[in-house]
Amino acid sequence: MGKITNIKKQTDNRFLNIYELDNIHKSGRKGKYFVASRAKDIDSLKITTGKNNPDGVIIYALSGEDKDKVVLIRQYRYPINDYIYEFPAGLVEEGEDYSEAAGREIYEETGMRFTPISVPDGYNRPFFTTIGMTDESCATVFGYCDGEPSHEHQEDSEEIEIILADKDEVRRILKEEKIAIMTAYMLMHFIKDEEPFGFLKED
Incomplete structure (x- = not known):
């Protein structure tokens, strides 16, 4: 399965933000993925918390x-x-x-x-x-x-x-x-x- 190696917050908006994910594909190739989230910071992302609290x-x-x-x-x-x-x-x-x-x-x-x-x-x-x-x-x-x-x-x-x-x-x-x-x-x-x-x- 893929692996996330780093997360960077790209925007600072009130209701919605973009996060840039550095990742490694199952083949070992490195890549980037972009996720829109209502989380205010990296620590609040579902990626980080592992919790599915409803937005x-x-x-x-x-x-x-x-x-x-x-x-x-x-x-x-x-x-x-x-x-x-x-x-x-x-x-x-x-x-x-x-x-x-x-x-x-x-x-x-x-x-x-x-x-x-x-x-x-x-x-x-x-x-x-x-x-x-x-x-x-x-x-x-x-x-x-x-x-x-x-x-x-x-x-x-x-x-x-x-x-x-x-x-x-x-x-x-x-x-x-x-x-x-x-x-x-x-x-x-x-x-x-x-x-x-x-x-x-x-x-």
Whole structure:
């Protein structure tokens, strides 16, 4: 297996930084690899700690009287200079439980109140997002939303539309719109499962 011989921090930004890794390939050839990370310093990198603490949280929430609508946001994102459909999401603050982060983030982005549900072990632990480029990991929290959507608590830097989508609208979104990949996978569950969150039940 490859080996990392040195790590150098290349940038000093608030939310995201680039780290340069000197490495040796399995053949013995030396090389370099570049990793984007939310870690503030080398000692906090997952490479260094060996721990997978979640950087962020993603919220898969259902709403409506019959819990037959999924809560989505349509958000402007600079990397594509366009709007994309996503689940509400955000960063986990230091010392914050990711279930607490889920409630805070969904309220800030949608104005709705969130009630998480219990899921089997392994369903909401942190998983890596785009491992070829970043060590970022996110936990998914599942639950239900109540209340009327509102833009009141969004930050000035956020351009977010709140979407409560039924199955017909989700089918259209999957066919026609830009969607984050994890959101797309979960929306496929949403349109196929007769029972909301049925896929979360253990056999």
